[in-house]
Amino acid sequence: MGDLNLKTLTELRDGFRAGEFSAREIATSFNDAIVAARSLNAYTIETPDAALVAADAADAARASGDLKPLSGIPLGIKDLFATEGVDSTSGSNILRGFKPPYESTVSGKLKAAGAGMLGKLNMDEFAMGSSNETSAYGPVISPWKRNDGGNAALTPGGSSGGSAAAVSAGLAPGVTGTDTGGSIRQPAAFTGISGIKPTYGRCSRWGIVAFASSLDQAGPMARTVRDCAILLENMTGFDPKDATSLDLPVPQWEAGLSSDLKGKKVGIPKEYRIDGVPDEINAIWDRGIEWLKDAGAEVVPISLPHTKYALPTYYIIAPAEASSNLARYDGVRYGLRETPEGGNLDAMYSATREAGFGAEVKRRIMIGTYVLSAGFYDAYFNKAQKVRTLIKRDFRDAFRQCDLILTPTAPSAAFGLNEKMSDPLAMYLNDVFAVPASLAGLPAMSVPGGLDGQGLPLGLHLIGNELDEQGVLNAGLAIEERAGFTARAEKWW
Template identity: 65%
Template sequence: MRPTDHTLRGALDALATGETTSVKLTEAHLDAIARLNPRLNAFITVTAEKALEAARASDARRAAGRAGPLEGVPLAIKDLFCTEGVRTTAGSRILDGFVPPYESTVSGNLLRDGAVFLGKVNLDEFAMGSSNTTSAFGPVENPWSRANDPGTRLVPGGSSGGSAAAVAARLALGATATDTGGSIRQPAALCGIAGIKPTYGRCSRFGIVAFASSLDQAGPVARTVEDCAILLRSMAGFDPKDATSAEMPVPDFAAACARPVKGLRIGVPREYRLDGMPPEIEALWRQGLDWLRDQGAETVDISLPHTKYALPTYYIVAPAEASSNLARYDGVRFGQRVAEPGSDLRDLYERTRAAGFGQEVRRRIMIGTYVLSAGYYDAYYLKAQKVRALIRRDFEQAWGKVDAIVTPATPSAAFGMDERQDDPVTMYLNDVFTVTANLAGLPGLAVPAGLDAQGLPLGLQVVGRPFDEETVFGVGAAIERAANFTALPGIRA
């Protein structure tokens, strides 16, 4: 087996038995990045020297009997996480030259547990997008291709497209990601890997460049459900530096993957059967429910009546919070500065933000500023918050009947880079199955479960009760075992 063929669990086992070393694993992944990243554009920054230095130190710790839970595992870090001494861009020109003097809590937890960082991976600018085509550093290419149209470059999904593409192409054993409206689950599904958005508050947001503070949540993407569980255990935990961090114990998520689903009640929300949904998505959904019934679970039809308002609610709340969060990028304190000699402060702001922000970021700032303005706050933002409360109440009522909910992860397979891009509203519909979990603060897991007619991966989503990631992992692992998804992308190490 080549070093890049390991799952994260397999790599940990190989490291423990001495079959391989962290240096060998790291060198193999750095070689793969050097060969494939010029095409995929998954990495913005590769920290080869730092990675090899960390790998050597990791091998020394293991030899001394001081191995951590992730000792020696090469990972990729989404370039939304601040990394001490390594530039952080958020996929935007406005952060040119920004090198954080501190480490985000999540990435710091991974370093504490022995992980090796290969570099920073690409993303939609400020995590705003569902295709990874809005990055100031260029689009990321999905390593999968259509069977009858291999020449069309496909999107990997977004905003965590660089994370998902890097893992799918075997450039890293796992990666950090963030999810504001589906940005972990959607790219994971489009790239044929697993990814979990944990409960809001499970992972600290300290040191993560903010998009929408009440929605953003960090989580992992990896090749298997168990790999995600291993990573999440290290990433999660209470952090006094984050006022929204939950002071709760972190369970052994990997152990939960072996839980049987017999006796569990699986909710099937009727509102997720959308008009015009592709037959392949509907068939995969039915198949996933059959797999769970075959393992002893019971399926229960439920209603989440306010689901139809989720997308418009999200696209009021998220831009509103973004317009507030992005006001700090003014060309004064850090990042890019664009000014003419003798210009005043307003001119500095306008020139810097016009040059630094891309089109999608500007669009969302404008929407957010509009819905927060004095004349429209009650009509839009306040009403959206009321609908958000109703969406949360729908789920609370559902938990009286079911233990988890299973839905499609995306409304389609990966699409071409030149498709759907001219209509922002059509692009926003990519999040139709995922935004409700963010609005309600719930955990959601994407699991690869099948292929469409063109050989592209399709995923299913498992949504659970707040802070019940263990049941989510158990159901997800049951789907994974039944699906036996072994297909691989055409571009990989």
């Protein structure tokens, strides 16, 4: 049973229910794998005992015939989610050692569905980053290596880098991620797994540490489209504690999976053909177009004319909201407190934030404070909100012509650690394909499409209309079946 950690979530669920192995054997296999792969730095906190307790409960439930949807399945939880009694630090020194007395709605739903918790997953500090290099716990290292014979450590993407690396390396069958501007989809693409950001409001934000409140959305990451559908069903649902939560029934996404796209139209936006993008990215996009045609879809050209403004709009709105959200970290109520000798309250605030926040978080707070300041609010923030409305309108117009949109997920394969940290603008460009769907609050998913010339995964990106997660999942399944992506990172850790 030593290879149970290499099975998909669906295989584990079905095998457990069929009595092929116990939930304790599943949890033990993952616990052992996590210990063996500590060099990847995917987990900030390991909770092997919690995984075993949930596993024993699942084994007892199977014996009594009282199984829950995720009985026997242990999951990794991104460190952005509050987990009762377990460190929840958002990858930041300012929250190091913080143990919430409450559980986030999303992680609570997963536990209520029978899932166990393997631990908390490393991430960019406060979800601000595209490479998992801003974490106070150090960078996550991708399990993938280039095939050039070198040993360069690669990023798993960010901010959900620990989540992506854990699934890709067999350290969890499924995980939670969060996506503000691509932080589920880009790391999924970099590590050869699937990940979906649902429609804004599908998943409760209660108990998730806020970055940009009008953009943040939780979602699942796993090896397959079906695995993502299973997790999504058990993460979503109305939550009265979240004012942005959608009061809608949860669809049966797994039961509705179908790779038959007859009658569907897939839009190909001309604005996503960007100068300087490697030929391999456009080639995998063209291959994805052919796969969707083979599944029965009609491909139509569309235009999203305000796409070129999406990235600057995002990097005004998101930092502005972050500067407001992060004002609560002052050393008074919880988390780190630095008290300079002889200093007053302002000195404590300053010293605590200087010691607690990393460079990227400070940069975004400063940007956000600037665009919200007197004299610049109208020139920057208000204008960005108006452009956001135009971007939403572009998508609304496009979905009158098509049912789904296909693009690349990221403008490159995974890059090396330290390759872009000195150039924040180059780092921000990693989100160029993912950000527009986030600004519009639309469901979007990355699925593996193939490998580039260096043997690294490339992802294909599907965007759906509001609340059409089923359409996105179905198109993802069609690509998954035709791509036949079975590559795994060769174990080196």
